[in-house]
Amino acid sequence: xxxxxxxxxxxxxxxxxxxxxxxxxxxxxxxxxxxxxxxxxxxxxxxxxxxxxxxxxxxxxxxxxxxxxxxxxxxxxxxxxxxxxxxxxxxxxxxxxxxxxxxxxxxxxxxxxxxxxxxxxxxxxxxxxxxxxxxxxxxxxxxxxxxxxxxxxxxxxxxxxxxxx
Amino acid sequence: xxxxxxxxxxxxxxxxxxxxxxxxxxxxxxxxxxxxxxxxxxxxxxxxxxxxxxxxxxxxxxxxxxxxxxxxxxxxxxxxxxxxxxxxxxxxxxxxxxxxxxxxxx
Numbered sequence: 001x002x003x004x005x006x007x008x009x010x011x012x013x014x015x016x017x018x019x020x021x022x023x024x025x026x027x028x029x030x031x032x033x034x035x036x037x038x039x040x041x042x043x044x045x046x047x048x049x050x051x052x053x054x055x056x057x058x059x060x061x062x063x064x065x066x067x068x069x070x071x072x073x074x075x076x077x078x079x080x081x082x083x084x085x086x087x088x089x090x091x092x093x094x095x096x097x098x099x100x101x102x103x104x105x106x107x108x109x110x111x112x113x114x115x116x117x118x119x120x121x122x123x124x125x126x127x128x129x130x131x132x133x134x135x136x137x138x139x140x141x142x143x144x145x146x147x148x149x150x151x152x153x154x155x156x157x158x159x160x161x162x163x164x165x
Numbered sequence: 166x167x168x169x170x171x172x173x174x175x176x177x178x179x180x181x182x183x184x185x186x187x188x189x190x191x192x193x194x195x196x197x198x199x200x201x202x203x204x205x206x207x208x209x210x211x212x213x214x215x216x217x218x219x220x221x222x223x224x225x226x227x228x229x230x231x232x233x234x235x236x237x238x239x240x241x242x243x244x245x246x247x248x249x250x251x252x253x254x255x256x257x258x259x260x261x262x263x264x265x266x267x268x269x270x271x
Contacts, residue, residue: 014174
C-alpha cells in the first residue's frame with residue numbers, strides 16, 4: 001500500500017533548496033493536523049532513535065514552536081520554528097533556526113514552505129526548504145546520522161515492521 | 166578556508182567546468198575557450214576545484230589536462246541519499262501516526 005504513494009526528494013545545491021513531495025493515504029484534515037499540532041508532530045518528525053519533544057507551540061502567524069530533537073543518550077538539540085504564514089488546510093510557512101536551551105536562536109536558519117492538497121482521499125504534501133547556509137544543511141544531517149548510526153538495528157526493525165503493514 | 170565538494174559546486178562557472186571535463190579531460194586553455202571570462206578567473210576556479218579534490222591534473226607530454234574525480238562526485242549523491250533516507254523514515258513514521266488517527270476517528 002505504502003509503496004504506491006509518491007515520494008519525491010530532490011536537492012538543488014546551487015539554489016540551496018530541498019524539494020520534498022509525499023502522498024499520504026489519509027484525508028487532508030488529518031495530514032494537516034499531523035503537520036501542525038505539536039503532540040502529533042512529536043510522534044513522527046524525529047527519525048528513530050531520535051525523539052522530538054515540544055516545549056510549547058503557538059500555531060498562529062508570529063507564533064512559535066520551541067522544541068528539541070533528543071538523541072538516544074539524552075542529548076538535546078533545541079530549535080525554534082516561527083510561523084510566518086498560515087492558510088488553513090492549504091499552506092503554512094515557517095522559519096526554522098537552531099537555538100540553545102534558553103531559546104536564543106542561532107542564525108541563519110531555513111525557510112520552510114508546506115503545501116497540502118487532496119485527491120480521492122490521498123493527500124499530497126509538497127515541502128520546500130531553503131537554507132541560507134549549506135553548512136547548516138550538513139550539520140542537520142550530521143546530527144541525525146550520528147543518532148541513527150547508534151542504533152541502526154532499531155531503525156531496521158522499525159522499517160521492517162512498517163513495511164509489513 | 167573551507168574546501169569541500171559543496172563549495173566546489175556552489176558556483177555556476179565551476180559547475181559548467183565540471184560538466185565540460187566530465188566528457189573528456191581538457192587543458193586549461195581548452196576549458197577557458199568555453200567561457201567569456203579571463204584565463205585568470207578560469208585558473209582560479211580550476212584551483213578551487215583541485216583543492217576540493219573534485220578534479221585532478223594529469224601531464225600528457227608538456228600539457229596539463231584536467232580530469233574529473235568521479236568518486237568525489239559520488240560523495241554528493243551519498244550525502245543526498247542519507248538526507249533522503251531521513252525523510253523516508255520520517256514519512257514512514259507519519260504513515261503509522263495517520264493510520265492510528267484514522268482508526269481513532271472511526
